[in-house]
Amino acid sequence: MTGYLRSDGRKGIRNVTVVVYLVECAHHVAREVVFPSREQGVHLLGFPGCYPNAYAHRMLKQLCTHPNVGAALLVSLGCEGFNRKNLLEEIRATGRPADVLVIQDTGGTRKTIEEGRAWIAQALEKTAQVPRVPMTVSDLVVGTVCGGSDATSGITANPAVGRAFDQLVQNGARVVFEETGELIGCEQIMAMRAARPELASELIACVEKAGRYYSTLGHGSFAPGNAEGGLTTIEEKSMGAYSKSGNSPISGILKPGDVPPSAGLYLLDVVPDGEVRWGFPNISDIQEIGELIACGSHVTLFTTGRGSVVGSAISPVIKICANPETYRRLNEDMDINAGRILEGAATLDEVGREIYDRIVRVAEGEKTASEAMGHAEFSLVYKSFEPLGPACLPG
Template sequence: MKGYLRQDGRKGIRNVIVVAYLVECAHHVARAIVTRSDDLDVHLIGFPGCFPNKYAARMMEALCAHPNVGGALLVSLGCESFNRSALARAVEASGRPVETLVIQESGGTVASVAAGVEAVRRLKRAAAAEPAEMSLDELVVGTICGGSDATSGITANPAVGRCFDMLIANGAACIFEETGELLGCERIMAERAATPELGEEIRRAVEKAERYYRALGFSSFAPGNAEGGLTTIEEKSMGAYAKSGASPISGLIKPGDRPPGGGLYLLDVVPDGEPRFGFPNIADNAEIVELIACGAHLTLFTTGRGSVVGSAISPVVKICANPDTYRKLAGDMDVNAGRILEGGASLDAVGEEIFELVKATASGRRTVSEALGHQEFILTYKRFEPIGPACLPRAAAG
């Protein structure tokens, strides 16, 4: 595989320039800069809130210094509370070129867009890098499911689990997530944990998710899930759980935490404390962003009902579980796991296909969502406490 070596020692599989707005008031200008740049490797990200949030600040630092990012343009209105100087220092400390554009000091929309386009050109020149050899044990891969139906837990999800086992056997770090969609699986996951203490942390994380959703009067179960043949959150959870494969669980992390090495990690995306900011994730892309903030070079996205989204920064590989859905949305899918239902392939064969596609994507091959220009991005308010030493037993022991 080929990657891009960064000054912090990590390697990326893309060389993206991010244009990051720091408040919704700067969103239009940032989007216009990306549009005018007319480059698949210039991506728009941002945080819409005007009030400060430690989670959002941490996420933006992790995203702007992600291995797939070569440089960053920060777009500020000028009066928001987001600490643009601190973000710029963090990006600079990672060895990446960074520039800051303040709209209130740059002459408004037209002048700021023109200045931003020139800044992107400078950043692309400064971020130019020759590809470097990259091995599987340097790769971080995430997975989520969206638009799940009764076929998801039979085809696409267990096929991703097979791929995860192959990646982990080769030293890669793999992350599965959404404790709110793993209700009822806590005992099974605890038994797979590297230590009893980690198992207890996993149980507590799922119990927290259950309390959080109960307080909101809502679980992670949509009408489309029921229309697709799923009957309960527990049934949906078992299908989602299949994405994790059969490897031991090496750790429990939260958004922005990096896996310390190869292995399987559970990402806890449900905020800590009492519910304050509404639903934990308002859409699938919010979860993808959190996986990326943990260092995911790419994300394996399984869907039964169908989803057409991609993501900024890291490629999304779309794996369709339902053969009927694939026939309708083939132009948005990378893998037809529905062949398993129709006898056209085995779980192992599709798992191997996904594994080979991961390697091809990491070597520069564009996924379907990338080629179509999908660069969705969502970042909202949340609150998390730091993880304890029991969550990463290997790191604690080292």
């Protein structure tokens, strides 16, 4: 296995160029800049808001300097509140090719698109020269998320991911599970797995915060599709989601944009801090994937029972289907059929090993189903977080 060496010592398994719109008004121009080069690893992401948000700035900084990213072009309208100069300086400080186009200064839609496409052509030549160096599983960060869960998720795909997570941790990788709003009822179990006593109370506090958030909003992370798929309560859904974490000790807690400092298992807290003011914490699976990538995830494991077709920008998504019937209908969008466990054709350990092996092959360059179909979804909204406390991370 080899990776693209970055200036901070991290290694990427992809070498994409990102085009980033800094306000919704610049979205169309950025999308048109990307369009001719999307088959060459040029991805679109951005922030639609017009007013500043520290979370959004941090997210885009972490994404533009992710080890899978080789270059970044920022596209600004010119009058939004996003600090484009600061973000550009942060990206350039890593040695990556980076620039910003301001539509109001460049001369409008057509001229900005032309300049953007010319810049991309030059950036692709530069990123092709990034050296590749030896890489092992211990260099990887792997995230996991579930979406479109049904009654099969918690007994096939999710615990199979847990088996793969255990194997990754044993081989020195850093793995991240989430989200706290779908772990309600599991907080005491997680606390028993905390690597340090002070971390146990922080794990409980994370889930309690999620409970307060959802109580204030008047709804929780339980969709009609979950009920139609046979799930009955948030606790039942939580137990299934929790099983993705495997059995390793929990080393720490992250918030979006925090990179795990050392090997081990980490919980990503995605529920905003402070008073409830942002609405539903994660409006889509795509947003959760983006937050995992901002924490450094090279690959995201996406389990689904009902079925999902999304991928992501920057980092590949490996789709693990829990339900054999769903797999038969959506097999072109799936990478692994964990539903074989229900039919007696495979064990949890066998599928866990298959997931681990697929991660290695994807890290070596094999495309996932969503990559091959051109999926590169991205979503970013307003949130607010406080810095991690000393109990949250090892050392």
